[in-house]
Amino acid sequence: xxxxxxxxxxxxxxxxxxxxxxxxxxxxxxxxxxxxxxxxxxxxxxxxxxxxxxxxxxxxxxxxxxxxxxxxxxxxxxxxxxxxxxxxxxxxxxxxxxxxxxxxxxxxxxxxxxxxxxxxxxxxxxxxxxxxxxxxxxxxxxxxxxxxxxxxxxxxxxxxxxxxxxxxxxxxxxxxxxxxxxxxxxxxxxxxxxxxxxxxxxxxxxxxxxxxxxxxxxxxxxxxxxxxxxxxxxxxxxxxxxxxxxxxxxxxxxxxxxxxxxxxxxxxxxxxxxxxxxxxxxxxxxxxxxxxxxxxxxxxxxxxxxxxxxxxxxxxxxxxxxxxxxxxxxxxxxxxxxxxxxxxxxxxxxxxxxxxxxxxxxxxxxxxxxxxxxxxxxxxxxxxxxxxxxxxxxxxxxxxxxxxxxxxxxxxxxxxxxxxxxxxxxxxxxxxxxxxxxxxxxxxx
Amino acid sequence: xxxxxxxxxxxxxxxxxxxxxxxxxxxxxxxxxxxxxxxxxxxxxxxxxxxxxxxxxxxxxxxxxxxxxxxxxxxxxxxxxxxxxxxxxxxxxxxxxxxxxxxxxxxxxxxxxxxxxxxxxxxxxxxxxxxxxxxxxxxxxxxxxxxxxxxxxxxxxxxxxxxxxxxxxxxxxxxxxxxxxxxxxxxxxxxxxxxxxxxxxxxxxxxxxxxxxxxxxxxxxxxxxxxxxx
Numbered sequence: 001x002x003x004x005x006x007x008x009x010x011x012x013x014x015x016x017x018x019x020x021x022x023x024x025x026x027x028x029x030x031x032x033x034x035x036x037x038x039x040x041x042x043x044x045x046x047x048x049x050x051x052x053x054x055x056x057x058x059x060x061x062x063x064x065x066x067x068x069x070x071x072x073x074x075x076x077x078x079x080x081x082x083x084x085x086x087x088x089x090x091x092x093x094x095x096x097x098x099x100x101x102x103x104x105x106x107x108x109x110x111x112x113x114x115x116x117x118x119x120x121x122x123x124x125x126x127x128x129x130x131x132x133x134x135x136x137x138x139x140x141x142x143x144x145x146x147x148x149x150x151x152x153x154x155x156x157x158x159x160x161x162x163x164x165x166x167x168x169x170x171x172x173x174x175x176x177x178x179x180x181x182x183x184x185x186x187x188x189x190x191x192x193x194x195x196x197x198x199x200x201x202x203x204x205x206x207x208x209x210x211x212x213x214x215x216x217x218x219x220x221x222x223x224x225x226x227x228x229x230x231x232x233x234x235x236x237x238x239x240x241x242x243x244x245x246x247x248x249x250x251x252x253x254x255x256x257x258x259x260x261x262x263x264x265x266x267x268x269x270x271x272x273x274x275x276x277x278x279x280x281x282x283x284x285x286x287x288x289x290x291x292x293x294x295x296x297x298x299x300x301x302x303x304x305x306x307x308x309x310x311x312x313x314x315x316x317x318x319x320x321x322x323x324x325x326x327x328x329x330x331x332x333x334x335x336x337x338x339x340x341x342x343x344x345x346x347x348x349x350x351x352x353x354x355x356x357x358x359x360x361x362x363x364x365x366x367x368x369x370x371x372x373x374x375x376x377x378x379x380x381x382x383x384x385x386x387x388x389x390x391x392x393x394x395x396x397x398x399x400x401x402x403x404x405x406x407x408x409x410x411x412x413x414x415x416x417x418x419x420x421x422x423x424x425x426x427x428x429x430x431x432x433x434x435x436x437x438x439x440x441x442x443x444x445x
Numbered sequence: 446x447x448x449x450x451x452x453x454x455x456x457x458x459x460x461x462x463x464x465x466x467x468x469x470x471x472x473x474x475x476x477x478x479x480x481x482x483x484x485x486x487x488x489x490x491x492x493x494x495x496x497x498x499x500x501x502x503x504x505x506x507x508x509x510x511x512x513x514x515x516x517x518x519x520x521x522x523x524x525x526x527x528x529x530x531x532x533x534x535x536x537x538x539x540x541x542x543x544x545x546x547x548x549x550x551x552x553x554x555x556x557x558x559x560x561x562x563x564x565x566x567x568x569x570x571x572x573x574x575x576x577x578x579x580x581x582x583x584x585x586x587x588x589x590x591x592x593x594x595x596x597x598x599x600x601x602x603x604x605x606x607x608x609x610x611x612x613x614x615x616x617x618x619x620x621x622x623x624x625x626x627x628x629x630x631x632x633x634x635x636x637x638x639x640x641x642x643x644x645x646x647x648x649x650x651x652x653x654x655x656x657x658x659x660x661x662x663x664x665x666x667x668x669x670x671x672x673x674x675x
Contacts, residue, residue: 148568156511192551194608194665206549207548217507219486220487220490220506
């Protein structure tokens with residue numbers, strides 16, 4: 001080897017971790033357009049999540065249940081606090097609020113078919129209740145939102161429960177958006193808006209401004225529905241301990257807590273990725289709040305934001321939730337972001353799994369669109385069947401884990417069944433770091 | 446007209462509202478009087494029959510909320526959200542109204558003889574509101590459809606981000622909100638104004654004394670050049 005090489009060795013090209021390819025592309029996009037990026041879905045960044053928890057299972061000191069012989073209950077009753085007619089679901093996996101407008105009519109119908117087949121509920125969204133949805137959903141939760149688009153008292157009375165939406169995990173403190181491409185004649189009529197405009201939903205309710213007002217508002221809805229319907233209050237995960245306490249004080253039967261991984265039809269990327277907290281960090285403070293008020297299991301807690309499989313369901317319930325809600329996962333089960341449509345995603349400048357321009361209404365799967373031709377692609381019967389299968393699998397998976405932990409009902413799972421793989425998850429979920437009895441902030445290492 | 450009387454000092458509100466939700470065949474054409482409301486919230490909410498209801502005194506929040514078909518008169522003042530999300534019928538407040546009067550109302554007529562507070566007609570979706578006095582700031586915020594007639598003045602930010610509602614104001618407007626502008630009153634607009642004045646007991650007021658405000662429609666589509674207005 002020569003001491004004076006002809007070519008000086010070069011270092012590998014070093015991409016900046018701070019200015020990575022995605023960041024640079026975002027800067028270039030902003031520089032070219034002068035407007036922020038809008039997209040659908042929830043937070044995409046890596047976050048502490050249920051994958052950072054493990055179940056311990058039974059061993060010498062715990063007695064498991066036989067997988068195929070011993071019963072493991074999965075049902076849940078929601079609205080036991082005040083409602084004359086609480087709702088009884090066969091599985092604790094519910095379908096989160098997603099609007100007609102954001103979704104096509106066949107997609108809403110498919111959600112209703114799939115959920116009803118397995119005995120769970122679906123939820124309306126901004127824009128009102130459609131006959132397709134009411135017709136196919138045995139148990140339908142009607143969202144009462146700041147915009148009040150399509151809100152009418154007849155639909156309140158037709159609902160099985162009412163969800164008063166204060167916030168959403170993808171955008172706590174923000175209102176919805178529905179861009180002109182999706183404001184079809186039917187959507188415009190339901191929302192009482194000019195066709196084709198870029199719709200901005202209000203971020204605050206028009207006729208109440210704080211928890212004391214909310215108490216009166218809930219009382220009004222109860223009076224109008226003669227105290228029959230369970231009333232949920234949905235909050236985006238930010239300050240869960242205090243928000244839950246205030247929702248209980250305001251008279252909620254059920255609290256829906258949505259983490260930052262929860263999806264939206266359309267919001268600014270910066271909002272989705274930088275406002276709110278992961279659901280893993282929100283459940284324990286929410287449960288603690290209920291316990292401190294003596295209301296755990298009396299006011300039911302539904303959690304959402306990144307629930308994907310039965311393990312996530314079991315972990316959420318072990319941390320103290322009564323049920324979960326899925327949105328993004330349900331859309332994937334219907335056919336969203338399917339690799340079979342890769343060529344069409346490529347034409348849209350993206351790839352299967354990453355497609356999130358739901359607001360543009362060009363979804364090749366026919367789900368997040370109002371284009372009559374595209375929405376024909378979704379067969380609501382077949383898509384509903386896929387969703388029913390998926391919900392069944394999730395429920396069975398959760399049962400597998402619960403039986404392994406010796407539990408005869410999913411609600412018997414408890415934090416003691418869990419350990420954490422990371423210090424962050426341990427601190428957030430308040431379960432010990434695996435192999436130790438250490439919970440940061442709770443005990444000494 | 447057959448008249449029934451309830452005394453809220455003696456009968457729980459729940460019982461009164463439950464009666465008011467009876468089958469329309471039992472209520473149509475009846476006059477229900479409610480005494481001693483004492484500012485109770487949620488009086489006569491969710492009505493859906495051709496009943497006439499008179500509340501003798503002051504009512505709290507959401508009086509006659511989500512009204513359908515019924516004719517409700519409040520012989521006093523009301524708290525926030527009177528006739529909120531009304532679908533049809535008529536609600537008449539003889540006194541003053543607090544905030545968010547007629548919020549998101551889809552149809553029917555709300556008449557307020559006195560002043561209304563902040564956010565009167567917020568997110569209005571097709572109803573008509575006539576205010577004999579003045580309205581507070583941020584009234585008709587994001588008003589989508591319907592008509593507001595204000596015989597007095599309007600506060601700050603009138604009609605901010607308004608869509609297709611019409612705002613007829615007789616007095617001064619402290620300031621207009623984003624995308625709200627003075628419009629030329631067409632014959633159709635004038636006809637609507639005259640009709641509302643007559644139906645609200647102000648038939649002697651000249652329609653020429655009003656100015657019409659509506660949407661400049663510059664915020665209907667996201668536009669970088671308008672970013673300062675969002």
